[in-house]
Amino acid sequence: MTRIGFHASHEQIGPRQLLADVQHAERAGFAMAMCSDHLAPWSERQGHSGFTLSWLGAALARTNLEFGCVHAPGQRYHPTVTAQAIATLGEMFPGRFWIALGSGENMNEHVTDDRWPDKETRTQRLEECVDVIRRLLGGGTVTHRGLINLHEARVWERADPMPLLIAPAVSVESAARVAKWADGLVTINQPIDTLRQVIDAYRSAGGRGKIALQVHLSWAPTDTEALAIAHDQWRTNVFGAEIAWDLHSPEAFDEVARFVPPEALHDHVRISADVRQHAEWLAEYADLGFDDIYCHHVGQDQAGFIDAFGEHVLQAWKEN
Template sequence: MTVIGFHCSHEQIDPAQLLKDVQHAERAGFTAGMSSDHFSPWSERQGESGFAWAFLGAALATTALPFGVVNAPGQRYHPAIIAQAVATLAQMFPGRFWAALGSGEASNERITGQVWPRKEVRDARLVECVDVIRRLLRGEEVSHEGLVEVNRARLWTLPEVVPDLVGPAVTPQTAARHAAWADGLITVNQPPDKLRQILDAYREAGGRGPARLQIHLSWARTDDEAMAIAHDQWRNNVFDPPVPWDTETVEAFDVVGSAVSAEKVGGAVRVSADLARHAEWLAEYVEQGWEELYLHFVGKEQAGFIDAFGEHVLPQLSPTAPSTSAAIA
């Protein structure tokens, strides 16, 4: 019983095309959707960055898929605005929406002109934002003074079903911290031992809810073509923190990514022309305990990937829809 979702990468694909792609993915057998939320792409070659929240309304209205978004409240977005956005989508589409709340990346957040805080400050700010958002979703009037400021905010449109607020983590330490507040965990594909550490850290710290995994992959008719796609589109995304957190511009990402080898990309992206191998990789993630897999084909042209995986990979995994999550308000 595994959810196999389609990841919508706004950094790479314009929102009009991405809407067609996720509708195509639903027809092909994908059972959920997930969306990035960026102001800037990771490279000039990607070249897009639509507004995720407008897209989410359209995607939820034109498919039957449940959807999640990875968001960073606290700088580019005030937490009261995120609470209002979450509440509105959850009221319109009960039980079909979740939001992962992270500490953000400078490439998106520095646009406000505020100082980009140290990591420990960003982590503390996130905890404040989560508390503000939860209280607003419960219908409270909220005032707060701290790393974020809120003055008598109240949501007047509330969902019947309060959506999950999910903790995104790329390290065991972050996963353990998120366990204190999160309704679920999400991370990205890493070496199996690192993924096990992240999942174990979350569960051992009392973390509840589904374990979600986003998987960067590249498939084409040949291994060379699959690698060429991955190297062109995703070589700026192979660095460990703090590089992705603290690099501020697309131009800087292109500089640091210019010397990245195909071998290095292969360590961050599942690259193969063999659909059976892709199915094996996904089955290994399921066996490790990841309950929802969100597939991100790192190329810009999604149709061939959707058709190939819909015909040859998804049937081997018997994907199901997510169970209705969250609680009645």
């Protein structure tokens, strides 16, 4: 049966409150949680971006949930640092932590003052990172020269089981390419036909493991409020991948989003005051074959959403 999880949005909520939110989500019946590792939020209105890797230690210690994290090695993070973090969390919390390794976005990575590479170079750099991270997690001493460099690197902690290295992918092409190295796939809500193609591309290329979906949604007591929340908090996220990859700051995202109308959010966020409608949408995604679905309410106040979904969605989901 498809599991329903909670997305903890570091870009929108301060780490102290987010820790309370994820504990609340566990009490309400969410089965697991995930988050992203950003240095900057998508918008100045969001206004947060805590250090995800340290927050995860607290969240794993204060809940019994399984956690995942989307993370970009290669520029802001040397892959040795990434491997050490994975091994540490995996050793402390066996079987409860996975990481999705992506190629990153300029707004988080430009701070190193290194050139922001083109997409193909970023993808090749990620593939090198995945290879050396696996070798480091396996106990090897690694020297590597390429788009990333290591000299006799070794990670001394061993996690048993080794945390899964998941691939985040949105396009059909990316889903097929990551199949050669990924232990599973995570993607975001898109039109049903597109999601079906993403799943088929991953499986047809030999992709193994679970397939997960992060669903951006907005719930409030009225449809008007739900739409206003989505427009305020998520209108910077309605653009194509090229913009999301390459813009360098929250201010730049806010500038390009100035004229996005509220109705445009319906193409990117599931917006409704009706929890039955949200349950139907989740059931559509489950029917596609997703093993795990993570609900991301795009508002900054999570309490009402958690309570409403816990009572009206999660309870019915378990009974079906």
